[in-house]
Amino acid sequence: MASKTMCVLGDADAGKKTLTWHLVFTCGASLPEIAPIEKSRVRDYRGIATVYRQQGRPVSFYGPSAQYTIIGNHDYPPHPKKTNHFTEDIPGNADVALWAVDASADDYGACSSQRLASLLSSRKLRVEEQLIIIATKIISIVPVSGLHGDNLFEKSDKAAHLQSAGKVEEGGLAVLGAQPLMSLL
Numbered sequence: 001m002a003s004k005t006m007c008v009l010g011d012a013d014a015g016k017k018t019l020t021w022h023l024v025f026t027c028g029a030s031l032p033e034i035a036p037i038e039k040s041r042v043r044d045y046r047g048i049a050t051v052y053r054q055q056g057r058p059v060s061f062y063g064p065s066a067q068y069t070i071i072g073n074h075d076y077p078p079h080p081k082k083t084n085h086f087t088e089d090i091p092g093n094a095d096v097a098l099w100a101v102d103a104s105a106d107d108y109g110a111c112s113s114q115r116l117a118s119l120l121s122s123r124k125l126r127v128e129e130q131l132i133i134i135a136t137k138i139i140s141i142v143p144v145s146g147l148h149g150d151n152l153f154e155k156s157d158k159a160a161h162l163q164s165a166g167k168v169e170e171g172g173l174a175v176l177g178a179q180p181l182m183s184l185l
């Protein structure tokens with residue numbers, strides 16, 4: 001299985017940590033990692049974050065096409081009051097990047113798209129293979145729930161009101177309807 005790097009970036013409070021740790025909890029552990037996790041009696045994604053931090057292990061999970069290792073601190077910007085550190089810890093190169101947008105924000109993600117454009121145009125963030133934009137807190141582009149795992153691996157029956165749009169080219173971008181996130185990885 002191939003190894004790829006991934007960074008998870010985006011708005012403060014857009015669900016980046018929840019999404020990341022749910023991916024790790026659901027499909028993250030290799031066989032040597034399972035014993036310490038089971039010994040600590042982890043039952044959800046919050047507990048696995050604690051185990052990984054205590055043991056200083058890299059954050060990684062297995063997708064359909066590769067093992068993904070999260071590089072850098074994925075909480076960008078760290079907090080609205082600490083945005084002066086926003087570009088200092090950007091990981092640089094990543095094979096895949098997830099950009100989380102809080103679509104319930106007053107500007108519907110406009111500021112987030114400006115930050116992303118700035119990072120890409122300044123080459124502070126270089127994505128080698130795929131940039132996936134995830135709109136959280138409303139149903140948009142790829143609706144997922146890091147908290148419950150809905151629409152991450154399989155199409156969720158909780159999103160039955162969405163119709164699969166398939167791939168539609170729009171302004172050079174592939175916009176995917178109600179496809180699960182894992183179908184993109």
